[in-house]
Amino acid sequence: MNSSLQGKVVVVTGAGGGIGRSVALAMGAAGAKVIVNDLGVSMSGEGGDPGLAQRVVDEIRTAGGDAVANQDSVSTWNGAHAIIQCALDRYGRIDAVVNNAGNLRDRMFFKMNEEEWRSVIDVHLNGTFFISRAAANHFKDQESGAYIHMTSTSGLIGNLGQANYAAAKLGIVALSKSIALDMARFNVRSNCIAPFAWSRMTSSIPSATPEEQARVAKLQKMEASKIAPMAVFLASDAARDVSGQIFAVRANELMLMSQSRPLRSVHMSDGWTSESIAEVAVPAMRNSFFKLERSPDVINWDPI
Structure with a gap:
């Protein structure tokens, strides 16, 4: 056990499995x-398993750490506030938040319905706002x-469906x-991680064609635990001057992603x-147009 986060209290959402579990353990x-x-x-x-969070807590405690389980929903204002209040009630403070909770409703745009749209926006975008707020x-x-x-x-590059x-x-x-901009004056920082890892989120990726099967095989080699060190760093005082950045983590490879x-x-x-x-304008700019590419078209080299 290292002590880079000694005395800090961290909330990790969606921490029952995959990337979230690895981040919570780290x-x-x-x-x-x-x-x-x-x-x-x-x-x-x-459906699912309501005991997921508690089992991760048990793992942390077995390793000598301190943790508590929470089953409130990030997708509502009251649920998100209850999650933060859980930290305050148990430990008296909050030092870092990892917005990891997620869901999927993959569907081609021309077939997507309102529920499939709203449910994903509610968990990912609204949930991130509610917890952060x-x-x-x-x-x-x-x-x-x-x-x-x-x-x-x-989101950064693009994908089908x-x-x-x-x-x-x-x-x-x-x-x-x-x-990051609004909270900088209070010494509060905000950063993003784009993770590449095999998890429940990525297990739904189609694998019907040889190309899709090859992509899935590459993803399966990327362990969820590889994401955790970057999250720990960003939560620590060592990252005190790092804010407003987007990092991608892909096996043993770290990338700083561009911004518009x-x-x-x-x-x-x-x-x-x-x-x-x-x-005049479009011909002058055409050579700088971005191609209609997907994420695997742009980041197309094998994981290191």
Whole structure:
């Protein structure tokens, strides 16, 4: 056990399995007191195992750490506040939040219904806002705190059949940057991790074609535990000057992801018309257009 988080209290949502479980275990091993939050439901929000969170708590305690289970929902204002209150009631403070809880309703955009859209937005984007907002005043008052949000290359780059998930995950990036800007004066930082790992979230990836099967085989080699060190670092005082960034973690590889900035600029002294845009502006910018690519098309080398 190291002591990089000694004395800190960390909430990890969706911590009953996969990446969340690994992050919670690593936080405990680093000396943090951990709120292990998980509803214990399936990726579709049904059934599941309500004992998931408690089993992770038992693992942390067996290893010599301190943790408590929580089963409130991140997808409601009251549920999110109850999760943060759990930390305050048990340990008297909150120092870091890992927004990891997630669900999936994969469907091609032209077939996606309202429930499939809203359920994913509610858990990922609304849930990240609700938990972050619930912790904000406590961070502000103590003039310290760290937010770690899970985003995805589905939002940063793109993927098929994930309009709801991609929109939520890119929204989280914008939310994280806004939090970083608004909370900087209080020494509170906010960063994103785009994880590559085999988990319940990725086990639904189609594998019908040889190409899809090859992609799944690569993902299965990426252990969820590889994400945890970056989360521990971002929660620690060693990351005191790191905020507003997006990191990708892929097996033993770390990436700093780009953020939107102007690529080209064209000027017309008399102002633009739709015709001059078609004749002058677009041809001038076309070489800088982004291709219609998916995440595996861009990050297409084998994991290290």
